[in-house]
Amino acid sequence: MLSSSTDRFHNLICMLVLFPVLESMACSAAPGQVPAFAGGSSSPVVNGNQIAVLAGGCFWGVDAVFKHVKGVASVVSGYSGGSAAAA
Known part of the structure; x- marks a missing residue:
């Protein structure tokens, strides 16, 4: 059985690795199509x-x-x- 400090360290390492990976995936997602403005002028x-x-x-x-x-x-x-x- 691992000690609680080892568990916390393992969780911290997982978060430090996973967070940047997930963040880069979210930021690199292709933007959705935006419909054109239906009005005549802006x-x-x-x-x-x-x-x-x-x-x-x-x-x-x-x-x-x-x-x-x-x-x-x-x-x-x-x-x-x-x-x-x-x-």
Whole structure:
């Protein structure tokens, strides 16, 4: 039976070897394809106002934050794809 200090040393060596290997695998992964922006320009302007399209994990939370930002005229939340059925 190995002593606890030997076990800890063995675990440390395993982590020091495995972590860089796993990290390099994660960093070298091919990026996924990003769909092209569907809008006409990168910064649409309507009646002198710019439009920003944002994504967040909880759109109600993002909605609540941006409603209180100075200069934001309106905030609209919704599902990606346009409907709850498509989400």
